[in-house]
Amino acid sequence: MCGIIGYIGKANAVDIILSGLKKLEYRGYDSAGIAVIVDRKVHIRRSVGKLCNLYLNFRERPISANIGIGHTRWATHGKPSEENAHPHTDYTKSIVIVHNGIIENYAKLRDELQNNGHEFKSETDTEVVAHLIKEHYKNNLLYAVQKTLIKIEGSYAFGIICKEEPDKIICARQDAPLIIGVGKDENFIASDVAALLPHTRDMIFLENGDIAEVTVDKIIVKDVKNNMRSVKIKSVECDAVQSEKSGYKHFMLKEIFEQPSTIENTLNGRIYPNEGRVFIEEVKIKEEYIKKDISNICVVACGTAYYAGLVSKILFEEFAKIPTEVDIASEFRYREPILNEKTLVIVISQSGETADTLAALRLAKNKGCQTLAICNVIESSISRESVHVIYTCCGPEIGVASTKTFTGQLTALYILALDWAFKRGKLTKESLKIYLKELEGIPLKIRLFLEDVKPIKIVAKMLAHKKIFLYLGRYLNYPIALEGALKLKEISYIHAEGYAAGEMKHGPIALIDASVPVVVVAVAGRVYKKIISNIEEARARGGVIIAVASDSNEEIKNKSDYVIYVPKTSEFISPIMTIIPLQLLAYYISVFLGCDVDQPRNLAKSVTVE
Numbered sequence: 053m054c055g056i057i058g059y060i061g062k063a064n065a066v067d068i069i070l071s072g073l074k075k076l077e078y079r080g081y082d083s084a085g086i087a088v089i090v091d092r093k094v095h096i097r098r099s100v101g102k103l104c105n106l107y108l109n110f111r112e113r114p115i116s117a118n119i120g121i122g123h124t125r126w127a128t129h130g131k132p133s134e135e136n137a138h139p140h141t142d143y144t145k146s147i148v149i150v151h152n153g154i155i156e157n158y159a160k161l162r163d164e165l166q167n168n169g170h171e172f173k174s175e176t177d178t179e180v181v182a183h184l185i186k187e188h189y190k191n192n193l194l195y196a197v198q199k200t201l202i203k204i205e206g207s208y209a210f211g212i213i214c215k216e217e218p219d220k221i222i223c224a225r226q227d228a229p230l231i232i233g234v235g236k237d238e239n240f241i242a243s244d245v246a247a248l249l250p251h252t253r254d255m256i257f258l259e260n261g262d263i264a265e266v267t268v269d270k271i272i273v274k275d276v277k278n279n280m281r282s283v284k285i286k287s288v289e290c291d292a293v294q295s296e297k298s299g300y301k302h303f304m305l306k307e308i309f310e311q312p313s314t315i316e317n318t319l320n321g322r323i324y325p326n327e328g329r330v331f332i333e334e335v336k337i338k339e340e341y342i343k344k345d346i347s348n349i350c351v352v353a354c355g356t357a358y359y360a361g362l363v364s365k366i367l368f369e370e371f372a373k374i375p376t377e378v379d380i381a382s383e384f385r386y387r388e389p390i391l392n393e394k395t396l397v398i399v400i401s402q403s404g405e406t407a408d409t410l411a412a413l414r415l416a417k418n419k420g421c422q423t424l425a426i427c428n429v430i431e432s433s434i435s436r437e438s439v440h441v442i443y444t445c446c447g448p449e450i451g452v453a454s455t456k457t458f459t460g461q462l463t464a465l466y467i468l469a470l471d472w473a474f475k476r477g478k479l480t481k482e483s484l485k486i487y488l489k490e491l492e493g494i495p496l497k498i499r500l501f502l503e504d505v506k507p508i509k510i511v512a513k514m515l516a517h518k519k520i521f522l523y524l525g526r527y528l529n530y531p532i533a534l535e536g537a538l539k540l541k542e543i544s545y546i547h548a549e550g551y552a553a554g555e556m557k558h559g560p561i562a563l564i565d566a567s568v569p570v571v572v573v574a575v576a577g578r579v580y581k582k583i584i585s586n587i588e589e590a591r592a593r594g595g596v597i598i599a600v601a602s603d604s605n606e607e608i609k610n611k612s613d614y615v616i617y618v619p620k621t622s623e624f625i626s627p628i629m630t631i632i633p634l635q636l637l638a639y640y641i642s643v644f645l646g647c648d649v650d651q652p653r654n655l656a657k658s659v660t661v662e
């Protein structure tokens with residue numbers, strides 16, 4: 053994880069780096085630091101905690117420089133402390149480095165360096181790299197970095213500056229994102245596009261093995277053996293305004309309320325309900341493959357995206373009749389999944405940078421599988437490496453807990469499953485039209501629901517002090533129970549577990565007493581009666597029942613302590629609706645508890661280490 057940024061040009065590097073770090077803070081926020089070179093002297097400032105501490109540091113003691121690098125950290129090696137915060141230097145303070153990734157052989161390298169007399173100041177893996185570069189340094193920073201990279205194993209995006217060569221930044225990438233922003237008489241490096249957008253739209257997306265020398269007016273990209281690498285400058289379209297809070301108290305709240313539009317955006321131009329047609333321009337998978345050749349689907353993802361995958365299993369199997377399994381990327385990559393060219397591997401990732409999901413994608417490609425990514429971030433590693441991509445058109449998601457991208461992922465998966473069901477002859481045109489109309493209508497229903505969120509605030513206030521929550525759902529809403537529980541855990545630190553409601557009596561029911569809220573997704577549909585029985589079982593043990601039910605269901609009032617009504621939908625589409633109150637419940641509980649909603653402790657938005 054971690055975010056890195058660098059600047060070289062005529063403006064004050066500190067201002068540019070600080071505002072860039074703000075955009076990168078979602079990648080980690082336990083400490084931050086900046087290094088600049090002024091008159092061949094290196095100045096490093098680092099502070100523990102949120103970025104505001106570093107801002108304060110520079111406000112109290114301003115400094116102006118034309119070259120610098122910065123870092124916002126999510127600790128992997130060594131606790132969050134000033135010593136462990138980046139940038140790191142060698143012992144002579146000549147080489148300065150920021151790093152995103154993990155150096156796997158750092159312990160061995162560190163022992164060797166210590167035997168050669170190097171003294172270390174931090175517990176990080178990164179510091180080793182600064183010392184190694186120093187070992188190889190003979191008045192040529194690029195050369196010293198190339199020599200160093202041959203020795204290190206692991207993943208990295210580096211930004212490196214050197215007191216003796218204050219006219220350049222060297223950067224390198226291996227399995228961690230790194231982008232060069234191309235300016236006029238100035239250039240930038242950063243972990244993601246958002247940090248560069250205020251300055252330029254022209255970007256170079258470095259590939260694994262690239263090492264770049266970036267000066268004010270030149271960018272040279274080579275490999276470790278000093279061969280030139282070809283690069284393309286791409287012009288990136290993106291709306292920087294979407295990265296602002298626009299009057300909402302938190303990004304998460306804004307992103308929850310954006311969902312009617314983000315679902316519309318994801319549907320836009322892809323579904324034609326009146327004609328009974330789906331058209332996903334970017335996906336060029338041959339119809340023949342979908343009709344005949346495909347044997348099974350493997351959906352692989354992490355976190356919230358994994359729960360979207362669980363919903364899709366039901367869709368692909370029930371509608372398209374394609375056997376589908378869903379796996380957590382960190383498990384998938386280390387077992388021996390049975391894969392071949394008839395398997396379609398779908399990876400789902402908001403960021404497109406999650407290390408385990410990326411590794412799963414590569415594994416699938418090596419096995420000759422057809423690959424499709426559902427991704428939110430354009431030009432991310434996963435979207436570039438997957439053969440086919442469907443973008444969830446949600447815009448930047450800043451809140452660490454995913455909301456709008458979850459419903460975006462669901463939307464994309466619904467379209468795919470319906471399209472393939474039709475193509476495979478498992479769904480008639482008439483049925484396809486009905487389902488597509490349902491999908492088209494969901495943003496309006498969510499909009500209506502969001503007009504009055506008072507009932508959720510009331511429940512949140514009443515229950516915010518509880519220590520354990522259970523979330524129950526069945527069938528399509530079982531993954532929604534899991535995702536609802538995850539939201540609460542992530543942002544309020546309350547222990548919450550999601551269960552398939554029918555599984556409750558095999559263990560979790562033992563947890564229930566009068567102190568335990570049980571949130572049950574109980575919308576109309578084929579499992580409604582079953583879930584009512586599960587509510588009765590929980591009530592009989594004294595549990596506090598919070599039901600998410602379809603509008604005008606009177607029966608449920610007598611069976612629950614609180615009811616949150618959602619507009620009626622068909623059961624098929626209900627997960628896109630039922631998750632919204634659960635997102636809001638987690639949000640308001642977190643607010644009542646005074647937690648840091650957008651940047652919960654220990655988490656990061658983009659998990660680029662395994």
Ligand code: G6P
Nearest residue numbers: 354355356357401402403406454
């Ligand atoms: C982190 C985030 C989650 C996200 C997961 C997968 O844990 O905090 O919100 O669901 O990573 O991320 P991805 O970008 O691959 O969807």
